[in-house]
Amino acid sequence: xxxxxxxxxxxxxxxxxxxxxxxxxxxxxxxxxxxxxxxxxxxxxxxxxxxxxxxxxxxxxxxxxxxxxxxxxxxxxxxxxxxxxxxxxxxxxxxxxxxxxxxxxxxxxxxxxxxxxxxxxxxxxxxxxxxxxxxxxxxxxxxxxxxxxxxxxxxxxxxxxxxxxxxxxxxxxxxxxxxxxxxxxxxxxxxxxxxxxxxxxxxxxxxxxxxxxxxxxxxxxxxxxxxxxxxxxxxxxxxxxxxxxxxxxxxxxxxxxxxxxxxxxxxxxxxxxxxxxxxxxxxxxxxxxxxxxxxxxxxxxxxxxxxxxxxxxxxxx
Amino acid sequence: xxxxxxxxxxxxxxxxxxxxxxxxxxxxxxxxxxxxxxxxxxxxxxxxxxxxxxxxxxxxxxxxxxxxxxxxxxxxxxxxxxxxxxxxxxxxxxxxxxxxxxxxxxxxxxxxxxxxxxxxxxxxxxxxxxxxxxxxxxxxxxxxxxxxxxxxxxxxxxxxxxxxxxxxxxxxxxxxxxxxxxxxxxxxxxxxxxxxxxxxxxxxxxxxxxxxxxxxxxxxxxxxxxxxxxxxxxxxxxxxxxxxxxxxxxxxxxxxxxxxxxxxxxxxxxxxxxxxxxxxxxxxxxxxxxxxxxxxxxxxxxxxxxxxxxxxxxxxxxxxxxxxxxxxxxxxxxxxxxxxxxxxxxxxxxxxxxxxxxxxxxxxxxxxxxxxxxxxxxxxxxxxxxxxxxxxxxxxxxxxxxxxxxxxxxxxxxxxxxxxxxxxxxxxxxxxxxxxxxxxxxxxxxxxxxxxxxxxxxxxxxxxxxxxxxxxxxxxxxxxxxxxxxxxxxxxxxxxxxxxxxxxxxxxxxxxxxxxxxxxxxxxxxxxxx
Numbered sequence: 001x002x003x004x005x006x007x008x009x010x011x012x013x014x015x016x017x018x019x020x021x022x023x024x025x026x027x028x029x030x031x032x033x034x035x036x037x038x039x040x041x042x043x044x045x046x047x048x049x050x051x052x053x054x055x056x057x058x059x060x061x062x063x064x065x066x067x068x069x070x071x072x073x074x075x076x077x078x079x080x081x082x083x084x085x086x087x088x089x090x091x092x093x094x095x096x097x098x099x100x101x102x103x104x105x106x107x108x109x110x111x112x113x114x115x116x117x118x119x120x121x122x123x124x125x126x127x128x129x130x131x132x133x134x135x136x137x138x139x140x141x142x143x144x145x146x147x148x149x150x151x152x153x154x155x156x157x158x159x160x161x162x163x164x165x166x167x168x169x170x171x172x173x174x175x176x177x178x179x180x181x182x183x184x185x186x187x188x189x190x191x192x193x194x195x196x197x198x199x200x201x202x203x204x205x206x207x208x209x210x211x212x213x214x215x216x217x218x219x220x221x222x223x224x225x226x227x228x229x230x231x232x233x234x235x236x237x238x239x240x241x242x243x244x245x246x247x248x249x250x251x252x253x254x255x256x257x258x259x260x261x262x263x264x265x266x267x268x269x270x271x272x273x274x275x276x277x278x279x280x281x282x283x284x285x286x287x288x289x290x291x292x293x294x295x296x297x298x299x300x301x302x303x304x305x306x307x308x309x310x311x312x313x314x315x316x317x
Numbered sequence: 318x319x320x321x322x323x324x325x326x327x328x329x330x331x332x333x334x335x336x337x338x339x340x341x342x343x344x345x346x347x348x349x350x351x352x353x354x355x356x357x358x359x360x361x362x363x364x365x366x367x368x369x370x371x372x373x374x375x376x377x378x379x380x381x382x383x384x385x386x387x388x389x390x391x392x393x394x395x396x397x398x399x400x401x402x403x404x405x406x407x408x409x410x411x412x413x414x415x416x417x418x419x420x421x422x423x424x425x426x427x428x429x430x431x432x433x434x435x436x437x438x439x440x441x442x443x444x445x446x447x448x449x450x451x452x453x454x455x456x457x458x459x460x461x462x463x464x465x466x467x468x469x470x471x472x473x474x475x476x477x478x479x480x481x482x483x484x485x486x487x488x489x490x491x492x493x494x495x496x497x498x499x500x501x502x503x504x505x506x507x508x509x510x511x512x513x514x515x516x517x518x519x520x521x522x523x524x525x526x527x528x529x530x531x532x533x534x535x536x537x538x539x540x541x542x543x544x545x546x547x548x549x550x551x552x553x554x555x556x557x558x559x560x561x562x563x564x565x566x567x568x569x570x571x572x573x574x575x576x577x578x579x580x581x582x583x584x585x586x587x588x589x590x591x592x593x594x595x596x597x598x599x600x601x602x603x604x605x606x607x608x609x610x611x612x613x614x615x616x617x618x619x620x621x622x623x624x625x626x627x628x629x630x631x632x633x634x635x636x637x638x639x640x641x642x643x644x645x646x647x648x649x650x651x652x653x654x655x656x657x658x659x660x661x662x663x664x665x666x667x668x669x670x671x672x673x674x675x676x677x678x679x680x681x682x683x684x685x686x687x688x689x690x691x692x693x694x695x696x697x698x699x700x701x702x703x704x705x706x707x708x709x710x711x712x713x714x715x716x717x718x719x720x721x722x723x724x725x726x727x728x729x730x731x732x733x734x735x736x737x738x739x740x741x742x743x744x745x746x747x748x749x750x751x752x753x754x755x756x757x758x759x760x761x762x763x764x765x766x767x768x769x770x771x772x773x774x775x776x777x778x779x780x781x782x783x784x785x786x787x788x789x790x791x792x793x794x795x796x797x798x799x800x801x802x803x804x805x806x807x808x809x810x811x812x813x814x815x816x817x818x819x820x821x822x823x824x825x826x827x828x829x830x831x832x833x834x835x836x837x838x839x840x841x842x843x844x845x846x847x
Contacts, residue, residue, distance in 0.1 A: 054653045071657060079654035085646030089331060101323055102655040147651070 003066050005030040005154050005185040006051060011060035013046050013209075020046045022209040023060070028187065028202070030153075033180045035196035035203035036189035037299075039307050043209040044189040045082050048158050051187075052079055065154055075104040078152035082159045082189075084143050088132040093118065095131060096146040103150035110149065117145045121171060137164050144172065148179065155179055157188035161195055173199060193299040203299075207307040217299065224297035224305050225268040228275055230282075231291030233261045238285050244273030262290055320656045324664025325671065332635055332672040341631055342676055346683035366512035367473040367504055368556065369495075371481055371488060373519040377544070377564050381515055384563030385470045387436065388555060393465050394439050397448055404460035470556055473504045473511065485518045489547060496547055513548035513556060525568060618789050619765050621715045624677065625722050625784060626758060632673045632723060633730050637743050639665065640734030649826050658823040666727050666815075673723060714791040717804070722784035725811045726750075732818035735825035736838075757785030768793030777803045780810035 006028040013021040021043040028034045036044045049055040051062060053070040065073045086095055093114040100110035118127050123141060131139060140163055148155055157176075161169050176199055179186050190196055196203055197217060205213035205220070213220055225246050230236065240248050251264035267278070275294040282289055332338055368385075372378035439448065445465055475481075479491055492514055494500040501508040524542040544564060546557045573580050643649045652661055729750060737743040757776070764773045768790040776786040777795075783803045787795070821838065 049650075052654045054650065070654075074655055077654065079651060081647060081650035081654075083647035083650070085643075085648045085651075087331065087642075087648060088646070089334065098323075098327055099651065099655065102320055102652075143651070 003030075004028055004063070005032075005065060006187070007061075007063040008047075008051070009061045009063075011047070011050060011057045011062060013043075013050060013055065014058050020209050021050070021057070021206075024206065024209075024211050026204055026211070026214055028185065030185050031180065031183050032185060032201045033176060033199050034185070034187045035200035036187060036206070037191065037193070037196055037203055037303060038189075038206040039191065042207045042307075044206065045158055046209075047206070048079075048156055048187070048189065051156065052077065075150065076153045078103075078147040078150065078155045080144055080147040080155075080157040080160055084140050084163075086131045086139055086143055086146075088130070090131055091127070092123065092129055092131060092134070092142055093127040096142065096149050099146040100149040103152070105150050113149050114145075117149060121145060121175065137168055140164060141168060141171070144175065148175075151182075151184070153184060155184055155186045157186065159190060160188050161190055161192055169195070193303055197299045205303070205306055212306050213302075220299060220302045221297050222271045224301050226271065226273065226275070226297065227295055228267040228269060228278060229291065229293035229295070230265040230267060230289060231262055232265070232282075232287055232289050233263070234287045236265055236287055239267065239278065239281065239287070242278065242281060244270045245278070246270060264291075321660045321664045321667065324652075324656065324661060325667035328639065328665055328668025329671045329675075332639075332669065333675065337634070338672065338676070342679040345627075345680050346687060349684070350687060365467065365509075366470050366553075366556065367502065367509050368470055368513040368515060369473050369475050369492070369502070369511060370515045370517075371475060371479075372517045373481065373485070374517050374521045377517050377521070377567060380563045380567035381517075381560050382472075383567075384559040385472075385556070387440070387563065388470065388559040389466075389468045390440055390444055391436055392469070393445050394436060394448075396466055397445060397452075397463060400463050401452060401456075404456050470512075471504070473502050473509070476502065485516055485545060488516060489514070489545070492547075496549055498549065512550060513546060515560060516545040516547065518545070615792050616765060617711060618714075618791050619761055621711065621718075621788050621791075622757065622761055622785050624680075624715075625719050625788060626754070628673045628677055628719070629722060629726055629754075631676060632669050632727060633747075635669045635672060636665065636727055636730045637734045637737075637747075638740060639669070640731060641737060641740055641743060644735070644826065645738055653826070658826060659819050661826075662731055662815075662819055662822050665731060666724065669727065670720075670723055711791055714788060718784035718788045721804075721807050721811055725780065725784070725807070725814055726754075728811070728815040728818035732821040732825065735822040753781055757782050757789075761785070761789055764789045769795055774799065778806065780807050783807040 004027045006026070008024050008026045011021060011024045012019065024043075024047060036047070038044050046055065050057045051064060051070060053062075053064075061068070062070075064070045065076055067073045070077055090098070093111065096114035096117065097105075097107070097110035100113060101107055105113065115124075115127060118124050121141060123138065123145075126134060126138065126142075131142065134142065140160075144157070144160060147157070160172055160176075164172060173195065176186050176188065188195075188199075200217060202214070202216050203220060204211065213223065229251065230239075236248065239245060246268040248268075249266045251266045269275070269278070279289075279292060282292075370378060370381055372381070442448070445463075449463065475492070476495075479488060481488075483491075489496075492511075495502055495511040496514060498510050502511050521543060544560070546560065548557070570580050573583055643652065649661075656664070730747070733743055733746045733750075737746065760772065760776065764770075764776070764786060767773060773786060773790055773795075776782045777790065777799055779786075784807065787800070787803055790799075
């Protein structure tokens with residue numbers, strides 16, 4: 001395996017007494033799609049800025065595309081910042097081309113590439129409009145295009161989905177898949193889990209500047225044990241001792257639709273446990289079920305599980 | 318370097334596309350043209366002034382009328398001289414040129430050297446009619462007719478109910494509503510406002526001041542003495558001074574007559590004169606005569622100082638608004654992922670500097686076009702003066718001081734821009750700097766008068782003032798020590814300011830929220846320096 005596209009070692013950033021990012025370690029392989037997740041104020045943007053060497057870390061090392069500073073390889077990086085802005089008076093094609101030329105492309109190639117991208121992602125008709133005439137969402141698409149026009153090896157997108165309608169979110173997801181298919185490494189931050197779930201191979205979860213998770217999506221899901229919901233009027237104590245069952249709790253609900261005498265139980269089971277075996281056991285031991293639900297934990301659940309408390313506290317601060 | 322140039326080019330192209338830029342480029346020549354074109358027309362456009370004359374002494378009415386007629390003839394003569402200079406056949410563009418053979422040339426020579434004498438000559442020869450006849454053969458073909466200006470001061474009769482024999486204060490009391498413009502007077506059936514009342518009391522001769530007995534200008538009871546000139550307009554003093562001169566001259570003639578002196582002889586004596594040659598020791602032998610162009614050249618640096626100032630003011634706007642646009646639009650972050658803050662700053666400096674230079678060039682070009690298209694005596698004179706200017710050593714000075722001044726102040730303003738999120742915030746930070754910038758403009762004329770004096774020398778050594786002050790002194794051959802010394806200090810300061818501004822820029826550019834306090838700024842500089 002070649003050198004990772006990005007490697008952070010014990011990276012720390014403080015603003016006075018406040019530690020924005022605390023000893024973050026990550027390694028992102030080339031060609032992967034990597035998600036930065038975390039609640040507001042978790043330190044995602046600060047981390048991304050440090051990766052780009054816009055901010056300097058107080059401690060730790062950052063290796064970007066084999067270089068010790070993004071400045072040395074800046075022409076191989078594309079960046080979409082969290083707060084989007086474009087020169088209002090410039091034409092759409094010109095601004096894409098301008099940013100591409102800043103990244104080392106020749107003027108002619110940059111112009112051709114700008115038109116190509118605008119056509120590919122449905123903005124061809126606006127190529128000669130001025131940026132100020134665009135809607136916010138379109139402006140954001142233009143900015144995404146201007147960050148990838150020079151075919152960067154590493155694309156860093158800070159909150160690329162915010163402010164886009166569902167259709168354009170689809171377009172952007174496709175764009176990220178296109179980049180990935182092209183062998184480009186994509187890092188993006190978001191707090192919309194569905195995007196991360198659909199796109200990312202690996203993800204990083206940080207809260208209050210601390211890394212709480214780094215791994216694949218499946219690994220993330222495994223953090224929350226699988227849950228089975230049972231509804232029965234029979235005794236279920238025999239299930240407790242089953243192999244792979246972690247815990248059984250009564251699920252108290254004020255629901256009148258529940259049949260008289262029946263109770264609801266929540267079973268937490270190990271990752272590799274087959275729900276079928278539990279169902280089978282119920283049949284064999286004569287527990288008659290009126291309901292059997294098996295749900296896979298979503299990334300959303302993982303997120304809330306891992307950072308829920310802090311995120312709420314953060315909101316009240 | 319490539320990136321810096323790209324940024325500069327974009328900055329330049331964007332600035333050049335703004336309305337403000339074109340306004341700046343076009344407004345100055347338009348204003349210049351208007352001032353030039355309209356000011357010459359404006360004199361004739363001054364409204365007719367109506368005055369009222371009440372002479373209780375019965376001695377000076379004629380003198381006052383003479384004064385007013387002379388005032389008018391003076392204007393007629395001035396206009397005629399201008400007309401002659403514009404329309405003379407084979408005029409070789411010399412503003413005043415002597416051809417001893419002709420009486421006309423004699424008059425023009427007189428006019429140039431001694432206007433009073435020329436006016437006497439003019440009046441005694443029969444004024445305009447004679448001059449027109451005399452000048453006719455010398456006018457170029459197709460010269461337009463001469464239009465004499467209208468009389469500017471016209472007598473108005475006092476209202477019928479005013480008793481000419483009443484006490485002066487009663488007359489003034491009666492006419493006060495007219496003087497205060499509360500009532501209007503009738504002149505040939507037209508209602509017009511009264512400009513001035515000239516009231517000569519019956520006992521005015523008692524107030525004649527003779528050298529032996531200088532008293533206070535006011536009588537012990539505080540009343541006015543001598544001729545009373547009442548007007549609500551305090552700025553237009555032409556009429557009052559003309560009357561004063563004329564009455565004094567009438568009184569003096571009376572005095573001469575009383576003492577048995579020949580009035581004609583006195584006048585001839587008064588017209589005797591010895592020319593004064595203004596010479597410049599710095600010029601070649603035989604050419605020390607100080608010409609008009611030389612005088613202009615001495616004052617020209619002030620023009621350059623203004624040019625630097627105006628151009629700087631324009632650039633400041635771009636520097637601040639463009640930096641703040643990038644900051645408030647958050648474009649800055651994308652840019653910083655592609656370029657270093659240093660490259661960004663230099664690109665901006667360069668691009669906006671080019672904008673400023675373009676503006677100045679546009680002004681100069683339109684100025685040349687203007688004086689080619691609009692040829693009069695004044696503009697042909699300007700052409701001569703410009704030739705002197707362009708061939709002088711002032712241009713290199715200007716280029717050097719312009720560039721240094723721009724780099725120095727642009728560095729400071731960029732740093733300010735990087736610390737602010739809105740123009741409003743920037744404005745409050747700019748105030749002290751603006752106060753500093755006013756100083757060279759305020760002291761400009763003092764320095765031009767005493768280019769190597771203490772004030773000039775001290776200010777030259779203060780880097781913020783050096784470009785302005787040294788430019789101002791440039792025509793006066795300042796000591797070489799001053800030129801080189803201040804330039805070294807200026808260049809070093811400029812480099813230091815750019816370096817420091819780069820630090821502030823780097824820190825400030827990603828800041829949000831309020832501009833920092835001084836102490837924070839200091840920490841900022843130390844942090845990046847370490």
